[in-house]
Amino acid sequence: MNFALDPETEEMCTALSGFARHKLDPPERFDPDEFRQRWLLAGRQGVVGTTVPEEYGGLGAGAVTAAALMEALGSGCRDTGFTFSVGAHLFACVMPIVEFGTEEQKRRWLPALASGERIAAHGITEPEAGSDALGIRTRAVRDGDHYVLNGEKCFTTNSPVADVFVIQAVTRPGGGFFGLSTFLVEAGTPGLSVGPHYDKVGLRGSPMADVHLADVRVPADRMLGSEGVGASVFTASMKWERTCLFAGYLGAMRRVLESTTEYARERRQFGAPIGSFQAVGHRIVDMLLRLESARLLLFKAAAGIDAGSQDEVAPALAKLAVSEAAVQLGLDAVQVRGALGILDGEAETLLRDALPSRIFSGTNDIQKNNIARALGLSRR
Structure with a gap:
């Protein structure tokens, strides 16, 4: 088992994270024209067509690479909503055309959807x-x-x-x-x-x-x-979405965990950094544990997709783990910051953005039903 990404993918992720940090900052209020400008920028980086075959204008990447790039996008882009939109476009709309479309449909739709000229x-x-x-x-x-x-x-x-x-x-x-x-x-x-x-x-x-x-x-x-x-078509798209789209949350969680850790090192109370207090230090360790555990489940599911697995449990487990970890990590990030955590900022934004993740792509309760059915536990 190799848990390392190949050097080319690592290089792409580093470049994408830096690009997103400097070019994809969100405006104060949503503006459709500004959104489309950022979308075109992301398209030029290959983000919105990652898994589209090269002959139709995409990168031709598999699920593991797509998940890694979504993670990098989530890490660099402070607008998790934009990252979510990219994932919904690519995995719920574009991949069905890749997997089920006729040759004429692929040539008609995929190039513009992969380049960012069109949004689905x-x-x-x-x-x-x-x-x-x-x-x-x-x-x-x-x-x-x-x-x-x-x-x-x-x-x-x-x-x-x-x-x-x-x-x-x-x-x-x-x-x-x-x-x-x-x-x-x-x-x-x-x-x-x-x-x-x-x-x-x-x-x-x-x-x-x-x-x-x-x-x-x-x-x-x-x-x-x-x-x-x-x-x-729907089932196939959800396999991709429940795995690769949620990688965007991994990146956002990583970004907030790093800023929370830095805050705990610098913030002093009672003459010492608050990170030196066991209650705070253990909370941050739990944040890291949730993130890394969820990440392993997600990349395991992505590797399964690349291997042609028809397993529906792995994507459901990944969706469950990432969404629950994101909500709890957001709560912890707010708690470590104290009163500052309830002001407009990175921690409360992650928490708000994480709450819908327990609902979309099939609620977490539905995921548990699906897993129970796969284990032979469902009623007729």
Whole structure:
């Protein structure tokens, strides 16, 4: 077992972290034009097309390299929302095209999505279908050489700035796992509209809104994969997302752990650095333990993807470990700083950004259900 990244990947990570630190600082308030400018900068660094094959304009990297680069991006970029948006674009939208798209679809969409010229959004969650992904109500009805889509999507990451939407819809009501299909829908298609930008407790740098579909006509050749394989497309994308996207949190956690450790060395109370007090020192050790343990699980899952493993437990465990560690590390970082921790700053920002991680990509409770089912513990 080799826990070291190869020298080329290490060099890429170092360069990306430095680039993100100097070029991807977030503005005071979200601005869509400024967001797109940073997105293009990230695209030129290859970040938004890491796992896209080279023939379509990407880096052609595997999951381990993608996770390492996401970790570097999270470390250098103080806007975890931006890092999250990059991960959602790449792993929930672009990878389905890589894995399920036709040659024509790949050549049409991947180059611009990999370069940062275009941004993608994934529409799966609905007001009445969150954890129950197979319970979505958006319908796609065949009409000649088109499908007509009607429905509502919510909590759709990148939707206010997206150029293309990966939409899950029901093509066979009552068909369960085989009743869903996936469509590529361009922004500006008549009948597709995006609601107001959400105000969120965390990940404020990631634009999110509702998506409305009213008699949206989509050419049949925009279906991703064949009819009825939408659930398979979704499952495959979540394998990538639950592993590689969460590597961004590893980088953010590392950044905050380092600043917290430095603070504990410099802050003096009762005539001594607060890090010399056992209560504070042990808290920081626990922060490091959670980070390193979660990191091992995540890179193990990434190595499994590269090896072609169909294991669904490893990505679920990685998602669980990273999200829970991020929340607790944020709490600890606030606690070590005392009153300063509840002011606007790095510690409270991480805590706010970490809270949604227990919800998206399948809630942590759902992950435990999935793991229990894989262990043969679920009820019929």
